[in-house]
Amino acid sequence: xxxxxxxxxxxxxxxxxxxxxxxxxxxxxxxxxxxxxxxxxxxxxxxxxxxxxxxxxxxxxxxxxxxxxxxxxxxxxxxxxxxxxxxxxxxxxxxxxxxxxxxxxxxxxxxxxxxxxxxxxxxxxxxxxxxxxxxxxxxxxxxxxxxxxxxxxxxxxxxxxxxxxxxxxxxxxxxxxxxxxxxxxxxxxxxxxxxxxxxxxxxxxxx
Amino acid sequence: xxxxxxxxxxxxxxxxxxxxxxxxxxxxxxxxxxxxxxxxxxxxxxxxxxxxxxxxxxxxxxxxxxxxxxxxxxxxxxxxxxxxxxxxxxxxxxxxxxxxxxxxxxxxxxxxxxxxxxxxxxxxxxxxxxxxxxxxxxxxxxxxxxxxxxxxxxxxxxxxxxxxxxxxxxxxxxxxxxxxxxxxxxxxxxxxxxxxxxxxxxxxxxx
DNA sequence: CGGATATGTGTACCACAGTACAGATAAGCG
DNA sequence: CGCTTATCTGTACTGTGGTACACATATCCG
Numbered sequence: 295x296x297x298x299x300x301x302x303x304x305x306x307x308x309x310x311x312x313x314x315x316x317x318x319x320x321x322x323x324x325x326x327x328x329x330x331x332x333x334x335x336x337x338x339x340x341x342x343x344x345x346x347x348x349x350x351x352x353x354x355x356x357x358x359x360x361x362x363x364x365x366x367x368x369x370x371x372x373x374x375x376x377x378x379x380x381x382x383x384x385x386x387x388x389x390x391x392x393x394x395x396x397x398x399x400x401x402x403x404x405x406x407x408x409x410x411x412x413x414x415x416x417x418x419x420x421x422x423x424x425x426x427x428x429x430x431x432x433x434x435x436x437x438x439x440x441x442x443x444x445x446x447x448x449x450x451x452x453x454x455x456x457x458x459x460x461x462x463x464x465x466x467x468x469x470x471x472x473x474x475x476x477x478x479x480x481x482x483x484x485x486x487x488x489x490x491x492x493x494x495x496x497x498x499x500x501x
Numbered sequence: 502x503x504x505x506x507x508x509x510x511x512x513x514x515x516x517x518x519x520x521x522x523x524x525x526x527x528x529x530x531x532x533x534x535x536x537x538x539x540x541x542x543x544x545x546x547x548x549x550x551x552x553x554x555x556x557x558x559x560x561x562x563x564x565x566x567x568x569x570x571x572x573x574x575x576x577x578x579x580x581x582x583x584x585x586x587x588x589x590x591x592x593x594x595x596x597x598x599x600x601x602x603x604x605x606x607x608x609x610x611x612x613x614x615x616x617x618x619x620x621x622x623x624x625x626x627x628x629x630x631x632x633x634x635x636x637x638x639x640x641x642x643x644x645x646x647x648x649x650x651x652x653x654x655x656x657x658x659x660x661x662x663x664x665x666x667x668x669x670x671x672x673x674x675x676x677x678x679x680x681x682x683x684x685x686x687x688x689x690x691x692x693x694x695x696x697x698x699x700x701x702x703x704x705x706x707x708x
Numbered sequence: 709c710g711g712a713t714a715t716g717t718g719t720a721c722c723a724c725a726g727t728a729c730a731g732a733t734a735a736g737c738g
Numbered sequence: 739c740g741c742t743t744a745t746c747t748g749t750a751c752t753g754t755g756g757t758a759c760a761c762a763t764a765t766c767c768g
Contacts, residue, residue, distance in 0.1 A: 311746095327626050329536075332725060345747040348727060408625045415622045418615045418669045419534050427670045448679065449686040452663030459662055462625045463634045472655065479656040483690045518716095539755060552717040555757060 312350045315340050319361035324405040328412045331358060355422065362426050365409055370433045377437045388441055389477040396454060396473050400461035407458050431455070442481070449480045519557045522547050526568035531612040535619045538565060562629065569633050572616055577640045584644045595648055596684040603661060603680050607668035614665050638662070649688070656687045 318340030322331055333354060337344045351357040380391055399407045410430060417427035434454060438447035453476050461468040525547030529538055540561060544551045558564040587598055606614045617637060624634035641661060645654035660683050668675040 329626070333727085334725070343747050345729095345749090349746060352727095354726065408622070411622050411625070414666055414670050415615070415618050418618070419536070421672075424670070424672050428672065431667050431670055445682045445686050449660055449683040452661075452667065452683055453656060453659040454663065455666055456659030456662035459621055459666070460638050460659065463621050463631070463638055465628075465631050465635070475652045476656040476659055479652050480687055540757085541755070550717050552719090552759095556716060559757095561756065 311342065311346065315342060315347060315350055315357070316360050316364060318342075319357055320364055323358075323361055323365065323409050323412075327408065328358070328416055331361075333357075359422070359426070362409075362413055362423070365406065366413070366426050366430050366433075368406070369410060369430060373433055373437045377440055380441060383441060385442070385481040386478075389474060389481045392450060392454065392477045393470060393474040396457050396461065397468075397470055399458055400468060404462065408462060411459060411462070446480060450477065453477065453480060518549065518553065522549060522554060522557055522564070523567050523571060525549075526564055527571055530565075530568055530572065530616050530619075534615065535565070535623055538568075540564075566629070566633070569616075569620055569630070572613065573620070573633050573637050573640075575613070576617060576637060580640055580644045584647055587648060590648060592649070592688040593685075596681060596688045599657060599661065599684045600677060600681040603664050603668070604675075604677055606665055607675060611669065615669060618666060618669070653687060657684065660684065660687060 315336060319331065319336045321339055322335045326335065331354070333344060333347045336357065337347050340346075347357065351360065376391075376395065380388070383391060413423060413430065414427045417423035431451070434451040435447055438450050441447070442450070457468070457473055457476060461473075522543060526538065526543050528546055529542045533542065538561070540551060540554045543564065544554050547553075554564065558567065583598075583602065587595070590598060620630060620637065621634045624630035638658070641658040642654055645657050648654070649657065664675070664680055664683060668680075
């Protein structure tokens, strides 16, 4: 406190250490979920001493929050890019794209989606997580609203969450046709499709 | 082992003790979630000594499983009764009934629904819970299939899960109109409703 | 009624994990 | 080059919680 120092008193030896800790935290979350997130697991993963994790983040809550922020950020970024690439799809195209999206999420981004759901559920009992969970859910609706009408966007968003939940819950993989019929039911009027008569391959029993 | 005893060697002093422990476990789950489920909390709640909880259930997993079974059972029972009472609704009636159902779930059965979601999410990392989580999700679809076409039933089920997730996640209560438009989007063809032009009051921003 | 056996419980052990903090280390300055 | 000060880390403390298990208690049979 001598010279009214304004700049940070000293630069840290490894300026990326904080970042690496967050990254490691995300990795631990993906691998073991909220339940498995511990200071020690993060420290091990990041290759830093245990003390570092509490040095850069006062409490485990803070650390978790920082990591979840990054996860949600990845989601919002991904979704915006996805929508941009889609342009102005027709109803059928959108149904197809959403099917692709959900199947990809379940198959290739399993851990990410699981963490997203864990965040949502955790936010139900921990108000401190509400904000992030809301950002997540509102992003979906906001992005879909650029592709269809507001009402359908809501329905699609809800269905998307429900389907990914189902896909990750059921032991067998969710049939692609199953997913697609749901989105078509929302996006295309009954008439063109036949009054709901299911496609031959779309009638697989719900797992 | 003297007389080849076949009947259970002796009746327990309090034959309802086991049941009371399960009930207490459910209560703890409702109040504090999976995270907060501990032997001690259950014992306290049930008014039994700590040892009892491990006496009747070898492990915490077992206890949790028994309690979740009861929660899911309550859900399936409720849903079947709900569908029975509905009879053969029109599309509009069904949309209304589902709106009522979701709003009621969020407002009056909050803790129950939260536990349901906790079960679903937990089952993603714990295969031992898959079976129960599946029973839960498949019940919804099965019940709805008695009220509408299979494809719409799936869409409704997915949307229902997504909406309750959203309702429990968002800080402000989910507007009733918001919920209803989603179900109407699935259940009623575009034409009669106007091509998706939202109702005046149904356009509340997503929370 | 007394002993044998099933039934139930209080206590203690152990592992895990969040966090505090005394010290170690390194950077700047005179 | 040594002192001061900020930066970092190893270790230890503490609370929590699952589970084991030695004892207590109750039932039944002879």
